[in-house]
Amino acid sequence: MQRQQVQPPGEAGVIILGGGVIGLSLALALAEAGLRPLLIEARSFGGAVTAGSLAGIGVHMHGMAEFHLMTEACRLWRDLAAKVGNPFEYNPQGQIGFILDQEGMESGEAWVAEESALGAPCRLLTPAQLREIEPGLTGPVLGATWAPDSATVNPFFAARTLLRLAREAGALAFEHCPAAALLSQGGRITGVRLANGQEIRADHTILAAGPWSQEIAAPAGVMVPLRPRQAQCLVGLRQPPGTIRHVVSAVERRGGVDAGYTQIQQSVNGQILFNTVITPVDSGAAGRDRINEVPASFVTSSIDMLVRLFPALADLVLLRSWVRFEAVSPDARFMAGRLAPEGLWICAGDNGSGYCRALMLGRYLAGEISGNSRAGLAPDLVAQARALYAPARFSQQAA
Amino acid sequence: MSEPQTHFRTDEGAVAQILDCDIAIVGAGPAGLAAGEAAAGTGARVILLDTFAAPGGQYSMQPTQGDSPFTDTPAVRLAREATARLAARGVQILTRAEVFHAAKRQDGSFRLAVSQQGAARVIRAGAVIAATGAMERPLPFPGWTLPGVIGAGAAQRLLKTGTGSLGPQGKTVLAGSGPFLFAVAQTFAKAGAPLDHLVEMRRPGVREALGLFLAHPSRLPEALRLMADLKASRARRHSGHMVTRALGTTCLEAVEIAPLGPDGQPGMAAARVLDGVGTLAIGYGFQPVVDLTTQLGADHGHDPALGGFYCQTGADGGTSLAGLYAAGETCGLGGANPARLSGRIAGLSAARGLGFAAAPDETAIKALRRARDFAARLAALWPAPQRLPLSLPPDELICRCEDVRVTDIRAAIQDGAREAMAVKLWTRAGMGPCQGRICGAGLSAVLEEAGVTAIAAGYNRAHLPLRPTPIGIVRAAMASGEWDI
Ligand SMILES: Cc1cc2nc3c(=O)[nH]c(=O)nc-3n(C[C@H](O)[C@H](O)[C@H](O)COP(=O)(O)OP(=O)(O)OC[C@H]3O[C@@H](n4cnc5c(N)ncnc54)[C@H](O)[C@@H]3O)c2cc1C
Ligand SMILES: Cc1cc2nc3c(=O)[nH]c(=O)nc-3n(C[C@H](O)[C@H](O)[C@H](O)COP(=O)(O)OP(=O)(O)OC[C@H]3O[C@@H](n4cnc5c(N)ncnc54)[C@H](O)[C@@H]3O)c2cc1C
Numbered sequence: 070m071q072r073q074q075v076q077p078p079g080e081a082g083v084i085i086l087g088g089g090v091i092g093l094s095l096a097l098a099l100a101e102a103g104l105r106p107l108l109i110e111a112r113s114f115g116g117a118v119t120a121g122s123l124a125g126i127g128v129h130m131h132g133m134a135e136f137h138l139m140t141e142a143c144r145l146w147r148d149l150a151a152k153v154g155n156p157f158e159y160n161p162q163g164q165i166g167f168i169l170d171q172e173g174m175e176s177g178e179a180w181v182a183e184e185s186a187l188g189a190p191c192r193l194l195t196p197a198q199l200r201e202i203e204p205g206l207t208g209p210v211l212g213a214t215w216a217p218d219s220a221t222v223n224p225f226f227a228a229r230t231l232l233r234l235a236r237e238a239g240a241l242a243f244e245h246c247p248a249a250a251l252l253s254q255g256g257r258i259t260g261v262r263l264a265n266g267q268e269i270r271a272d273h274t275i276l277a278a279g280p281w282s283q284e285i286a287a288p289a290g291v292m293v294p295l296r297p298r299q300a301q302c303l304v305g306l307r308q309p310p311g312t313i314r315h316v317v318s319a320v321e322r323r324g325g326v327d328a329g330y331t332q333i334q335q336s337v338n339g340q341i342l343f344n345t346v347i348t349p350v351d352s353g354a355a356g357r358d359r360i361n362e363v364p365a366s367f368v369t370s371s372i373d374m375l376v377r378l379f380p381a382l383a384d385l386v387l388l389r390s391w392v393r394f395e396a397v398s399p400d401a402r403f404m405a406g407r408l409a410p411e412g413l414w415i416c417a418g419d420n421g422s423g424y425c426r427a428l429m430l431g432r433y434l435a436g437e438i439s440g441n442s443r444a445g446l447a448p449d450l451v452a453q454a455r456a457l458y459a460p461a462r463f464s465q466q467a468a
Numbered sequence: 469m470s471e472p473q474t475h476f477r478t479d480e481g482a483v484a485q486i487l488d489c490d491i492a493i494v495g496a497g498p499a500g501l502a503a504g505e506a507a508a509g510t511g512a513r514v515i516l517l518d519t520f521a522a523p524g525g526q527y528s529m530q531p532t533q534g535d536s537p538f539t540d541t542p543a544v545r546l547a548r549e550a551t552a553r554l555a556a557r558g559v560q561i562l563t564r565a566e567v568f569h570a571a572k573r574q575d576g577s578f579r580l581a582v583s584q585q586g587a588a589r590v591i592r593a594g595a596v597i598a599a600t601g602a603m604e605r606p607l608p609f610p611g612w613t614l615p616g617v618i619g620a621g622a623a624q625r626l627l628k629t630g631t632g633s634l635g636p637q638g639k640t641v642l643a644g645s646g647p648f649l650f651a652v653a654q655t656f657a658k659a660g661a662p663l664d665h666l667v668e669m670r671r672p673g674v675r676e677a678l679g680l681f682l683a684h685p686s687r688l689p690e691a692l693r694l695m696a697d698l699k700a701s702r703a704r705r706h707s708g709h710m711v712t713r714a715l716g717t718t719c720l721e722a723v724e725i726a727p728l729g730p731d732g733q734p735g736m737a738a739a740r741v742l743d744g745v746g747t748l749a750i751g752y753g754f755q756p757v758v759d760l761t762t763q764l765g766a767d768h769g770h771d772p773a774l775g776g777f778y779c780q781t782g783a784d785g786g787t788s789l790a791g792l793y794a795a796g797e798t799c800g801l802g803g804a805n806p807a808r809l810s811g812r813i814a815g816l817s818a819a820r821g822l823g824f825a826a827a828p829d830e831t832a833i834k835a836l837r838r839a840r841d842f843a844a845r846l847a848a849l850w851p852a853p854q855r856l857p858l859s860l861p862p863d864e865l866i867c868r869c870e871d872v873r874v875t876d877i878r879a880a881i882q883d884g885a886r887e888a889m890a891v892k893l894w895t896r897a898g899m900g901p902c903q904g905r906i907c908g909a910g911l912s913a914v915l916e917e918a919g920v921t922a923i924a925a926g927y928n929r930a931h932l933p934l935r936p937t938p939i940g941i942v943r944a945a946m947a948s949g950e951w952d953i
Contacts, residue, residue, distance in 0.1 A: 112887070113884075113885060113886065113887055113889060113890035113893070114884055114885075114890070115893065116889060116890055116893065120893050225893040225894055225896075226894070228893075229880070229883060229894050232883065232884060233883060242884070244884055244886060244890075245886060245887075305939065306901060306936060307900075307901075338870065338896065338899075340899075362569075362571065362763075362931060362932055363931075363932060364951075365946040365947075365951035365952065368932070368942060368943070368946040369943055369946050369947050372939045372942065372943045373943070375939070376939070382939075383939070383940065384938060384939075384940070385938070385939050386936045386937065386938050386939070387932075387933050387936065387937050387938070387939050387942050388901065388903070388933075388936050389899075389903065389931060389932075389933070390931050390932045390933070391931060392931075
């Protein structure tokens with residue numbers, strides 16, 4: 070490994086602000102494109118929402134518009150795990166979408182019909198079939214969807230691996246090094262000033278600071294329509310392996326995450342991770358920097374759902390809880406691409422499933438910024454990504 | 469989403485019992501008992517609660533057997549009498565009761581979620597006093613995870629409560645650093661348990677000791693008693709030595725010790741082995757218990773002489789969070805005297821803050837200053853090691869819960885984890901059942917070794933639950949409707 074420099078250089082081709090999974094993926098893809106990017110992280114790499122993630126990797130129930138991009142996103146994680154010897158616990162365990170009522174049944178049927186029409190291996194399970202696949206799930210379900218190709222990664226180890234690979238490919242990365250402001254000249258963003266006063270010039274600056282992106286951009290007159298949304302999780306003491314075999318999630322209503330969700334899974338070290346949100350907590354901008362406690366209603370609904378589905382876990386011992394902040398855009402899709410001033414880019418607005426998309430988005434922007442199509446996504450995917458993720462879609466709305 | 473129904477096997481529809489008070493005191497050691505007495509004396513309604521089976525805390529730990537040699541020590545009697553006075557004043561005392569969650573509401577009042585012998589309670593309080601004491605600060609060394617190696621504090625607790633026994637076979641070695649070792653030796657003597665060796669890193673010189681007792685003559689008799697008891701134990705005293713390895717295949721068999729050189733490093737050429745050892749009780753000091761105060765968001769400082777991170781308080785015992793007070797070793801190590809005094813001060817202040825007539829006790833404030841001065845001088849004579857006293861072999865375990873080794877931690881630091889939180893994420897050290905209580909000191913010691921100071925490394929702020937708690941109890945407490953800020 071190269072020796073780490075103690076101070077960032079005064080100049081870089083591309084500077085990335087924010088070292089969560091998105092910034093780390095950008096650093097890796099840009100380095101592989103030959104650009105020697107500079108990654109700047111305010112605290113520790115992958116310590117913010119990236120470290121609070123359940124890191125589910127799958128296309129199931131993410132909507133048809135992104136289907137092909139999500140398929141590519143999942144393939145990139147699978148290939149990366151295979152290429153580097155899977156140091157981040159990539160686990161293609163499959164995903165169950167449990168169905169509790171008739172409305173859920175209709176949603177489940179619709180998801181399976183649409184996804185399988187596009188070639189996805191998902192299908193519906195009867196309660197008896199479900200019992201075979203997930204024996205501990207003995208709660209009163211009417212059935213389930215089954216996506217055998219969904220996976221998880223260890224969010225901490227994946228972030229650490231991305232950092233290592235990015236550095237090996239030529240990226241420079243600095244932690245505990247917050248950016249204070251964007252530099253601009255003649256309407257063009259020309260780099261960044263760090264909190265310690267150092268200025269770094271760059272041809273391209275990418276905002277990848279999740280829900281903080283907005284506050285970095287605003288003083289330069291750039292409006293980024295992202296709002297922080299509180300997300301949280303509970304974890305119970307280690308259970309025997311196989312207590313929960315797959316990612317167990319609620320069949321998502323067409324309203325997306327805001328209509329409530331459940332995700333339950335067992336980590337590789339045996340702990341039980343579970344969360345059920347019935348109504349999301351909309352925290353003001355200030356919430357982001359406080360470390361909040363999980364709301365009481367979240368705790369009760371999460372425990373109720375866990376015990377309802379897995380009655381044998383009624384005596385589980387709670388070990389810990391945590392709260393993080395996701396960045397939510399008006400249409401619940403990423404903002405990835407150019408912003409209005411020349412030289413400024415963004416890759417933020419994860420809406421609660423940015424782990425899955427990270428490698429795909431990294432490659433997409435590496436291709437756009439480097440102009441090197443081999444570094445980016447395939448041309449048909451690039452076209453889809455431009456249509457779906459262009460930040461300009463909001464400025465047009467506003468105008 | 470459809471209404472989730474509850475299907476509780478253990479706890480169908482259970483909701484916590486709600487208890488009301490003016491002042492809730494968490495921890496019934498010397499600090500909590502004194503706080504309770506002071507607060508109740510002003511007419512405030514007080515709830516005092518503790519995880520242990522009886523009030524007393526560490527200092528006044530109550531024995532569980534009637535015929536124990538500890539039933540009538542001054543310390544034990546002190547807590548028993550204080551408890552009786554509190555009960556007479558109508559203080560509600562909850563034992564075997566653990567606070568696992570706390571919140572301050574917008575109206576300024578507090579809620580505590582408590583797990584007590586399989587049931588949930590929620591306490592409503594106008595003010596809270598955190599008197600949660602201290603806990604051991606285990607530092608890893610080669611062989612520290614062998615059965616037979618225990619904390620000096622844990623050994624003392626076994627002897628005091630009479631709830632367990634030390635290794636049946638072999639000799640007993642007491643080792644580490646600090647005056648606490650003498651208190652443990654005294655406990656051995658009192659319990660009639662043999663103590664064969666005392667291995668201490670530092671033995672202050674006569675002149676240093678003289679300086680201490682000239683400044684604090686009233687503390688001399690206690691010290692002389694400790695020394696006399698140590699002598700009576702007939703333990704061989706190895707001063708200026710440290711344990712460099714615990715040896716054994718499946719359990720402890722022998723202990724290697726070495727003299728410390730002027731550089732503070734053990735001189736391995738002069739190392740020797742104490743054979744036939746069944747128990748090694750080892751203690752490098754304590755650290756304040758700050759889970760309650762960090763969860764509530766009070767400010768904390770760091771001072772090695774106070775045991776690391778401690779809750780900061782003003783002269784009245786108030787923390788940076790209005791209505792939250794802290795007393796005793798939560799505010800830094802110091803022993804039972806400052807604990808009692810700071811407890812009294814916090815108890816009066818908390819009552820005054822709620823409008824009860826309670827004049828500040830100026831005598832106690834002055835006495836606390838003196839008691840803390842003594843503690844500080846004592847701490848200066850026996851500085852607690854911040855780094856690993858000796859370099860650990862790469863495969864030595866640091867985190868027993870998650871099986872994390874020194875080499876894993878060094879690699880994570882090398883990769884860019886430059887604070888405790890980041891090391892935890894990248895290695896899982898501290899993510900298991902102990903949540904860093906056992907491995908925390910070892911982890912910061914490895915960070916220190918890499919040039920990251922304890923302050924830069926930071927502390928883990930506690931969250932729900934402060935201690936592992938069954939979900940049925942958590943649910944019952946959280947369903948009480950008391951948490952909607
Ligand atoms: C409970 C939970 C479950 C989840 N489950 C899933 C899942 O199953 N699948 C999935 O795909 N996703 C999931 N997610 C979401 C996923 O974790 C996020 O979408 C993803 O981590 C977003 O990464 P990010 O890099 O955009 O954000 P972050 O990790 O927040 O990174 C932003 C970084 O910017 C840094 N920063 C801020 N200000 C500055 C500054 N001034 N200068 C420099 N740096 C700065 C921050 O310190 C931070 O490290 C889950 C999230 C949670 C909380
Ligand atoms: C293992 C050990 C042994 C010690 N032995 C001696 C000795 O022999 N002689 C001596 O002079 N000093 C001894 N000390 C130092 C001792 O801490 C002080 O002398 C004195 O007890 C400090 O008083 P305190 O009230 O601050 O804390 P403590 O006496 O420690 O009391 C704190 C109490 O808070 C309770 N508590 C903490 N968190 C919670 C929670 N979340 N919910 C409910 N209850 C909680 C604990 O159960 C404990 O009873 C020892 C310390 C330790 C850690």
